[in-house]
Amino acid sequence: MSNKVQAIRGTQDMLGEAAERFHSVxxxxxxxxRLYGFQRVEVPVFEATSVFARxxxxxxxxxxxxxxxxxxxxxxxxxxxxxxxxxxxxxxxSEGWQQHAPLKVATWGPAFRYERPQKGRFRQFHQLDAEIxxxxxxxxxxxxxxxxxxxxxxxxxxxxxxxxxxxxGDPATRDAWRAALVEHFTSHRxxxxxxxxxxxxxxxxxxxxxxxxxxxxxxxxxxxxxDYLSEDAASFFALVTxxxxxxxxxxxxxxxxxxxxxxxxxxxFEFVTExxxxxxxxxxxxxxxxxxxxxxxxxxxAVGWAAGVERLSMLAAAPEPLxxxxxxxxxxxxxxxxxxxxxxxxxxxxxxxxxAYKGNMKRRMQKAAARGxxxxxxxxxNELDQGEAGLKDMASGEQSQVAIEALAEAVGGK
RNA sequence: GCGAUCGUAGCUCAGCUGGUUAGAGCAUCGGUUUGUGGUACCGAGGGUCGCGGGUUCAAGUCCCGUCGGUCGCCCCA
Numbered sequence: 001m002s003n004k005v006q007a008i009r010g011t012q013d014m015l016g017e018a019a020e021r022f023h024s025v026x027x028x029x030x031x032x033x034r035l036y037g038f039q040r041v042e043v044p045v046f047e048a049t050s051v052f053a054r055x056x057x058x059x060x061x062x063x064x065x066x067x068x069x070x071x072x073x074x075x076x077x078x079x080x081x082x083x084x085x086x087x088x089x090x091x092x093x094s095e096g097w098q099q100h101a102p103l104k105v106a107t108w109g110p111a112f113r114y115e116r117p118q119k120g121r122f123r124q125f126h127q128l129d130a131e132i133x134x135x136x137x138x139x140x141x142x143x144x145x146x147x148x149x150x151x152x153x154x155x156x157x158x159x160x161x162x163x164x165x166x167x168x169g170d171p172a173t174r175d176a177w178r179a180a181l182v183e184h185f186t187s188h189r190x191x192x193x194x195x196x197x198x199x200x201x202x203x204x205x206x207x208x209x210x211x212x213x214x215x216x217x218x219x220x221x222x223x224x225x226x227d228y229l230s231e232d233a234a235s236f237f238a239l240v241t242x243x244x245x246x247x248x249x250x251x252x253x254x255x256x257x258x259x260x261x262x263x264x265x266x267x268x269f270e271f272v273t274e275x276x277x278x279x280x281x282x283x284x285x286x287x288x289x290x291x292x293x294x295x296x297x298x299x300x301x302a303v304g305w306a307a308g309v310e311r312l313s314m315l316a317a318a319p320e321p322l323x324x325x326x327x328x329x330x331x332x333x334x335x336x337x338x339x340x341x342x343x344x345x346x347x348x349x350x351x352x353x354x355x356a357y358k359g360n361m362k363r364r365m366q367k368a369a370a371r372g373x374x375x376x377x378x379x380x381x382n383e384l385d386q387g388e389a390g391l392k393d394m395a396s397g398e399q400s401q402v403a404i405e406a407l408a409e410a411v412g413g414k
Numbered sequence: 415g416c417g418a419u420c421g422u423a424g425c426u427c428a429g430c431u432g433g434u435u436a437g438a439g440c441a442u443c444g445g446u447u448u449g450u451g452g453u454a455c456c457g458a459g460g461g462u463c464g465c466g467g468g469u470u471c472a473a474g475u476c477c478c479g480u481c482g483g484u485c486g487c488c489c490c491a
Contacts, residue, residue, distance in 0.1 A: 006482075009482080061489045061490080062489080065415075066489080083490095113490075115490080116415085116416090116486095116488095117483090117484090118486065119485065121489095127491055129491095195487090211487090270491095278485080278486060278487085282491070284490085305491095307491065310491085311491060312491090329449090329450080329451095331449055332449095360448080360449090361448095361449050361450060362447080362450070363451095364451090365450050365451035365452090366452080368451065368452095369451040369452045370452085373451095378449075380449060382449090390450085392450075392451085394451070395452095397450095397451090
């Protein structure tokens with residue numbers, strides 16, 4: 001085992017049901033994204049390191065210890081994307097996509113983070129991503145979140161996932177709230193857990209979702225964002241929630257929900273589940289009006305979310321396995337040659353058709369049954385001479401002779 | 415980066431307190447049936463017991479290290 005080739009830690013190989021499950025999530029996303037008028041975009045898997053370092057915030061864990069960064073042969077520092085938003089924002093600027101604003105775009109693909117793998121967490125994982133760039137209206141927040149909700153519905157997992165919603169307010173709100181939190185937690189500094197004391201310097205907002213029981217009383221009496229919400233920020237949030245209500249999207253307020261990344265403003269939300277071990281978020285996002293400006297662009301309002309494909313596919317039901325309409329069972333070399341042509345004809349008629357490469361009749365019949373074929377088409381010398389084939393219904397066991405030209409029609413092809 | 419736990423055939427696992435040629439089910443291949451599957455029966459192939467070192471007359475079994483999986487902390491999709 002040990003001297004065999006093996007996959008890189010935190011990567012996955014998928015076959016059969018796992019792969020089908022994965023892909024059913026992606027195709028559901030592609031369906032829903034069209035319903036909401038999000039156009040598909042493609043962006044590179046890697047970018048200049050600065051694209052992520054600047055936008056994610058130098059001090060975040062993602063940047064400081066989780067990025068796959070390497071030098072190319074020209075000596076430039078490149079990084080495998082740890083998420084989509086920064087790359088899309090970069091494209092928005094460097095490709096001049098401002099002319100299309102407001103821009104609703106969707107994409108999906110692999111992302112990379114150097115972390116210890118565990119349930120629902122991988123080094124190469126896959127995200128669905130949706131962004132609305134250039135729209136500062138709360139209606140866009142509601143539409144974007146609604147799309148996530150519909151995706152969960154289509155996957156049949158809405159009852160296992162809950163939408164948690166919060167606002168971080170506008171910059172003035174956020175700054176005032178943050179200052180109040182720092183003051184509050186500093187005054188209780190010596191009662192905080194070690195972890196939270198570290199957060200106090202690095203990321204005080206994160207103390208709010210501490211898991212340490214000792215922190216709970218301090219967190220419970222911490223100032224909430226509502227105490228510092230400006231009039232504008234409050235009415236913005238009210239429009240988001242009323243939009244969700246109008247769309248029939250259920251949500252719960254979570255005043256402690258914050259974002260680890262620096263550029264979020266106003267709306268923050270997570271679709272969470274309790275069925276994924278230590279991981280709870282399956283879709284997470286928010287409004288990041290400050291991001292594009294920090295990349296050197298104009299002030300550009302934007303809102304977006306990302307979803308974990310693996311996490312969603314672990315929750316979703318397995319799709320029906322692929323079953324061929326027809327399995328060909330040729331007997332002898334002449335029949336094998338003829339079967340290749342028959343298979344091609346059936347496939348052109350839109351019928352899924354499979355044929356084992358070798359084996360005697362029994363073996364081929366077993367393969368046909370194992371693949372779940374609806375019909376077996378049996379062709380031997382006798383049949384070929386008469387221009388017919390044996391057509392066997394695998395479920396009922398009934399078998400009849402059918403003219404080879406009529407096969408496609410007989411099994412329901414076009 | 416830290417912690418816990420596991421590592422025996424392709425897969426899921428058994429192997430008691432260390433004791434002769436390491437087992438089962440499933441899967442694969444072949445046969446019973448040289449043209450009929452989803453049921454049955456017979457048989458075959460396949461394992462340096464993750465790797466390295468140590469203790470012992472003797473190690474799959476005990477000890478140390480290492481690599482890998484899983485789960486958790488941090489953080490996050």
